[in-house]
Amino acid sequence: MASFSLSQNAAGTVLYWTVSGIQAGDLVVFHIRYEPNDNNAHYRRFPADGTYTASGTTYDFNCPIEPGQHYACTVNINLAGTNLPLQYITANGSPGRPSNWTWPTTIYSGAPYENLTAAIWSSFESRINEFRRYKGGSNYGFTAPVSGVTLLNTCFSEAEAAISGISGHGTVPAVRELSMAYLSGLADALNVVT
Numbered sequence: 001m002a003s004f005s006l007s008q009n010a011a012g013t014v015l016y017w018t019v020s021g022i023q024a025g026d027l028v029v030f031h032i033r034y035e036p037n038d039n040n041a042h043y044r045r046f047p048a049d050g051t052y053t054a055s056g057t058t059y060d061f062n063c064p065i066e067p068g069q070h071y072a073c074t075v076n077i078n079l080a081g082t083n084l085p086l087q088y089i090t091a092n093g094s095p096g097r098p099s100n101w102t103w104p105t106t107i108y109s110g111a112p113y114e115n116l117t118a119a120i121w122s123s124f125e126s127r128i129n130e131f132r133r134y135k136g137g138s139n140y141g142f143t144a145p146v147s148g149v150t151l152l153n154t155c156f157s158e159a160e161a162a163i164s165g166i167s168g169h170g171t172v173p174a175v176r177e178l179s180m181a182y183l184s185g186l187a188d189a190l191n192v193v194t
Contacts, residue, residue, distance in 0.1 A: 002026075004075045004084055012067035012092030019059040019075055027051035027078050028059050035072040035088055036139050041126050051079065067093030068133060098130035100191040109180040116178070118145035121155060124186075128162045131193050135167045151178070159186055168193045 002021040030046040074083040129139040140162035170192035173185035
């Protein structure tokens with residue numbers, strides 16, 4: 001029966017996979033995502049398209065990972081409907097400081113509120129979680145924004161709470177409103193984290 005094992009280099013930048021219990025000619029696909037799952041924003045499949053073909057009873061593979069990040073990993077053999085049981089691993093080392101958040105150019109003072117899309121907001125939530133992990137915390141469980149639906153007050157209050165939970169954060173805006181001043185205030189509160 002097929003199974004797989006995981007190991008990593010000392011720096012936590014490379015993940016090594018070994019699949020065993022397979023046969024020559026078996027098709028192998030590797031799946032990795034952040035844990036806890038962030039709506040698959042950081043899901044990766046190897047290879048991106050197609051499959052690897054085993055030449056023997058084991059198959060070795062490696063991929064890049066980020067120090068300090070938590071991962072869930074699985075393998076699919078012969079494109080079966082189910083994957084092998086998930087395995088979890090935390091990369092060695094500490095993550096580097098994330099880059100500062102800047103709003104896209106479509107977000108500006110006086111812009112239509114529709115410009116703040118669910119995709120942009122999800123990216124902002126992901127950056128907040130990058131800062132949380134950088135400071136040794138866990139991902140915040142955001143409510144996923146829905147594409148085509150105006151962002152709810154819940155989205156803003158969750159962002160405020162998630163930023164407030166980061167050690168060394170700046171001042172979170174006191175007045176919650178969909179304005180450039182408010183959005184800039186959220187970004188500034190996050191970007192001062194060192």
